Amino acid sequence: xxxxxxxxKLKRTGFFPAFLAGGLLAxxxxxxxxxxxxxxxxxxxxxxxxxxxxxNWQLMSMLLSFLLIxxxxxxxxxxxxxxxxxxxxxxxxxxxxxxxGKCSVLLVLTAGALVxxxxxxxxxxxxxxxxxxxxxxxxxxxxxxxxxxxxxxxLCMTAVSSICKNMWISLGIGTICxxxxxxxxxxxxxxxxxxxxMPMKVYPNLNGAxxxxxxxxxxxxxxxxxxxxxIYFKIRRNFT
Amino acid sequence: MxxxxxxxxxxxxxxxxxxxxxxxxxxxxSVYGFLGPNGAGKSTTMKxxxxxxxPTKGRFTINSNTFxxxxxKILREVGSFIEAPAFYGNLTGEENLEIIRKILGLPKSSVxxxxxxxxxxQYRKRLAxxxxxxxxxxxxxxxxxxxxxxxxxxxxxxNGLDPVGIHEIRTLIRSLPKKYDCTVLVSSHLLPEVELxxxxxxxLNHGRLLxxxxxxxxxxxxxxxxxxxxxxxxxxxxxxxxxNRKRGAGK
Numbered sequence: 141x142x143x144x145x146x147x148x149k150l151k152r153t154g155f156f157p158a159f160l161a162g163g164l165l166a167x168x169x170x171x172x173x174x175x176x177x178x179x180x181x182x183x184x185x186x187x188x189x190x191x192x193x194x195x196n197w198q199l200m201s202m203l204l205s206f207l208l209i210x211x212x213x214x215x216x217x218x219x220x221x222x223x224x225x226x227x228x229x230x231x232x233x234x235x236x237x238x239x240x241g242k243c244s245v246l247l248v249l250t251a252g253a254l255v256x257x258x259x260x261x262x263x264x265x266x267x268x269x270x271x272x273x274x275x276x277x278x279x280x281x282x283x284x285x286x287x288x289x290x291x292x293x294x295l296c297m298t299a300v301s302s303i304c305k306n307m308w309i310s311l312g313i314g315t316i317c318x319x320x321x322x323x324x325x326x327x328x329x330x331x332x333x334x335x336x337x338m339p340m341k342v343y344p345n346l347n348g349a350x351x352x353x354x355x356x357x358x359x360x361x362x363x364x365x366x367x368x369x370x371i372y373f374k375i376r377r378n379f380t
Numbered sequence: 381m382x383x384x385x386x387x388x389x390x391x392x393x394x395x396x397x398x399x400x401x402x403x404x405x406x407x408x409x410s411v412y413g414f415l416g417p418n419g420a421g422k423s424t425t426m427k428x429x430x431x432x433x434x435p436t437k438g439r440f441t442i443n444s445n446t447f448x449x450x451x452x453k454i455l456r457e458v459g460s461f462i463e464a465p466a467f468y469g470n471l472t473g474e475e476n477l478e479i480i481r482k483i484l485g486l487p488k489s490s491v492x493x494x495x496x497x498x499x500x501x502q503y504r505k506r507l508a509x510x511x512x513x514x515x516x517x518x519x520x521x522x523x524x525x526x527x528x529x530x531x532x533x534x535x536x537x538x539n540g541l542d543p544v545g546i547h548e549i550r551t552l553i554r555s556l557p558k559k560y561d562c563t564v565l566v567s568s569h570l571l572p573e574v575e576l577x578x579x580x581x582x583x584l585n586h587g588r589l590l591x592x593x594x595x596x597x598x599x600x601x602x603x604x605x606x607x608x609x610x611x612x613x614x615x616x617x618x619x620x621x622x623x624n625r626k627r628g629a630g631k
Contacts, residue, residue, distance in 0.1 A: 145479055152470040152507075218468055222509065227466035227523065230430045231483050232455040380433050 142233075142241030146215070150245070155214045162207035163253035167260035169203065170196035174264045181268065188269035189278035190344045192261050198325075200257050201286065201339040202318070208250060208290065209297050209314030215242045216301035216310070235302075235373045240366075243298050250290050258283035282343040285351065292335035292361035299369045333357050335365075383408040383531065383563045384429070388438035391424050391587075398424040400587040402438070406565060406580070409557045413578030414567040417620060421587040422567040423463055426533045429565075430460055442531065456484070459529035461537055465520030469509030473500055473519050476508055477526055486527040494526040499548065513540035521549065532556065534566045538573065546573075553577050571616045583616060585623045 150156065173196055174181055184191050219225040219238075228238060261279050265271030297314055304310040317336045324331050325340055332341075333354075338361070341354055384406035391399040399421040406412045414422050427433040429442060431451045439446065445453045467476045477491045495501045498518040503511065508519060517540045524532055534553065538546045554577050556562040568574050574581055575595065583591040583598075591598060595612065602609035607618040 145482055148475065148479060149468055149471070151475070218470060222469040223464060223466035224468045225466075226432070226462065227480075229432055230455060230458075230460045230462065231480065232452045233483050377431070378434055 142237045143244045146238075146241040146245045149218055150215065153214055153218055155211060156249075158210060158214070159207060159249045159253060162203060162210075163256040166200045166203040166207070166253060167256040169199050170257075170260050170264050173199075174268055178268050187278070187344070188265045188271045188275050189282065191269070192264055192279075193282055193342045193344050196261070197282075197286075197342050198340060202321075204250070204253055204257070204290070205293060205318055205321075205336065205339050206315075207253060208246065208294055209311065209318065211246055211249065212242075212294070212297035212301040213307050213311045213314065215245070215298070216304075217307040220305045220307070235376075236370055239298065239302055239369055239373075242302075243295060246294050246298060247291075250294060251287055254283045254287050254290075278344060285341070285343040285355070286339060288355055288358050289338040289341050291358055292338055292365060295362050295365035295369070296335040299365055299372070302369065303372065333361075335361055381408050382406060384412075384440065384442050384565065386425075386438065386440040389425070389428065389435055389440055390437035391421070391428060391433065392436040397587050399428070399435075402584075402587070402589050404440075404582055404589065404592065406563060408563055409561060410579040411553060411557060411564045411566060411577050413574030413581040414565055414584065415569070415571055415574050415581055415616065416567075416584035417569055419586075420569075420584040422584055423535050424587075425584075426460070426462055426535050426565070426567065429533060430455065430458065430462065432462070457529055458531045458533060459524035459526070460533040460535075461520045461524040462533070462535045464539075465516040467508045467516065467519055467523070469507065471508060472505050473508055473511065473515075473522070474504040476519060477522060480523050480526055484527050490527050493528075494522040497525055497552065498522045514542060514545050517541055518545070518549075528560045528562065530560075530562055532562055532564045532566075534564065536568055537566060538568070550577055571613045575612055583619060585620050586627065588623070590619050590623055 170192060174192070181191050181195060219228065229235065258279055262276060265275045265279065269275070300313050301310040321336050321340060324337060331337065338354070338358055343351060346354065382405045384404065386402050386404045389399060389402040390397070402425060414425070416422050424433065428435050429440065431447060442454045443457055447454065468479070473495065474491060477494055481488070481491050492501070495504050498521045500515065500518050500522060503515060508516065511519060517537070521534070521537055524534060537553070538549050541549060550573065553564055553566060556564055566574070566577060580592070580594050581598065582589055591601060598612065598615060599609045602615040608614040
């Protein structure tokens, strides 16, 4: 029921058009990139999935990450803008369920945006690489993997938005962290597992053990942010 | 029988005491007028009742439920309107109430019922952000009244209303105990307003309860203490002034 309520609250906020436009923009990136200069890609020796993901995923994941940041900010802005949050706090409903309800909406829309992106990559493979069933499987596996990689960012940004009453602060934090990824992306080690870096992981470039490690870290970070948010609500309740 | 009782309820911030050692008693089925100048601690007290802020000391019971153990139970039985109207500006008045209805698990008819009670039926499809101040105030009241809760906390509910609106809301509040067997705690800084609505009143100044009782008892106390008693507003002002003077002397 909480998720259904969260969907209703987002009417007329520009949230759904933003996700649709952002998802389409991210999906258009590989089509335009490959369509404009196919000769740069079709003659490469790697598998189509590696070529396509390698050439496009960085831009696509950046756009989708930014979309997620904006989405999380809009969601909590509707709560804070006209003080609706205070009314919610006076109803028999825990703020934790509000938070996880919002996360579930973002989850569905992130999955939708990834499906659009996956479809665009599949189209590129079909059009320029005469790709086969193995490619199709590889692309959808990549999208599934990327969905898991987006989870820590999703929880992290929703948590930041729930803390900052001023949307511009949460948006600023999200944007700065996102730009940091472009500085950090060449460095390996522990920094590559930060929530804002995780969506940049390219599944076809990872071996089995690396992919499993990423999935475990993603699950751990997701659970960690969820737990931190619950602790934050407890602290807020006791110190206001 | 008292439905709400506080025991030495205190709220302190770093260097400021908002509510000090408050012992309140609100009878079931009464309208209790909570009176005090701006910053007296009325809203803070109501916020403590709703769990929006935690008491520093003391405790309270609402319908035999204690805070914080029974907070959810308390919130189920209470309708509230605190400080300013709180709503989703991107939703219509009706959609705002629909969200509250779903959370409280009320029947669908409760939305139209609440809109009717506050006279917003014809504006139910308008976006809440486009409401006038008075209409926002009415929407806030409707969200407190939805489902006809047994206890209502209304913090300065007539702010921003025109004289006709003030009269309507006042009449509505006055009628609630009889109509719906409801107990109302209504705060105001205007004694004439409280005088017309309340069965009992509590006068708060700088977080301290200066008086609690009915209007008759207030007059008797004023006579006894030598405050003017012909006009209750003068009584209130004299009490507050005297308290401020004592505080000044104490410091």
